[in-house]
Amino acid sequence: MAAPHIFRPNLILIILPILSLLFISTVAAAAAPSSIKEIELSRRGLFGSVPFDSICSLKSLEKLSLGFNSLSGGVSDSLKKCVSLTYIDLGNNLFSGPVPGMSSLTQMTHLYLNNSGFTGKFPWNSLENMTKLEVLSLGDNPFDRTTLPDFIVKLTNLNWLYSPALTGD
Template identity: 40%
Template sequence: MAGNTKFVLLFLLLSSSSPCFGIEQDIRCLKSVQGSLADPGGVLRSWDFENETNGFICRFTGVECWHPDENKILSLRLGNLGLEGQFPVALQNCSSLTGLDLSNNNFLGPIPQDISWVMPYLTSLDLSYNSFSGSIPHNISNMTYLNVLNLQHNQLSGQIPPQFTLLTRLIGFNVADNLLSGPIPSSLQNFSASNFAGNQGLCGAPLDDCPPSRRRWRPVRISMHRLNDQSSIGVAVGFVVGFVVAFYFPHLFVCSERLRAYVVRI
């Protein structure tokens, strides 16, 4: 109940923020996204910023607004447009964004490590079917409103951040067909095994159990100088002790009468 109240308060806050501020920021956001990405299909080039009527950006392909007559972006649906480039960090200027879909494009490079700061209010993030690489940012766990996180069919590596236990609102999660390894966090083990498939190094429910950890033997470096010194001392001490024992107790060591006589003479 408290979580729902918190989300309603967020909605009211975003809705009541300064219209001028929202218009300026969101228009700047779309201009930057348009300029930072390769657009072979020309979809983003169709965004015409010369028209300054109320809600004009709401009619752009892939843009959904909070209200059709207000230039405040609710979500960007840019999937399957053939877009190319790295993750558009200009999205930080879309101040009220709650949904982002960049799936089925040709994005590459890392997902920004500060993505929760860039887009703190996201409820849905779909980056699937691209070529994103590197680790999954652990600070996604700070996106407390997140309901859906789709990262499948990329080249992401490393572990699923254990901090994802903080994403208590998740109802959709998929990281299949990446290069991930390590144990699956317990809070995500209720999702289907198919949502983790294609990651050779992942283990734990709902996949196979993780292998028991093995104790690693670490080689110990021995100084040859020190070893030689200790060996020399050991030989010297052994010679002296052996000589003394042989002198006073020859019957313990000498079996031959000839050798015994030689020892007695000494």
């Protein structure tokens, strides 16, 4: 009888019960990093900071869903290392500080950051190369008021924009 495998190379989805996000670091270190495509931890009652440095070491990660929890702290610049992400949901959490630059996330199609406590100036220029972006949800954050950049109309796949208060020219 063969020994059972703890992690299979074709692992596509991780769904964890209500545990500490520190467990993600352990999973990232123990699993074959090339095999993890999705982390789905929405509505799990999670709290604390997110180990983006560990999460973004998963080079094949395409979907990161952490919405509707009580996650807090800042979002580190390590997020820009998650270059394979197409979908990220950090919405409805308790983060603080600014959203880091994301210009390296060129594969992004869905970006949910709404109602998460982000402050400061939103890095609009980070979105310029996200030509596949379909959904951009930023509302209900106390961002600094700004004008919508002209390049937004060039994002021809964008069909949903939920934005904080903008000023007009």
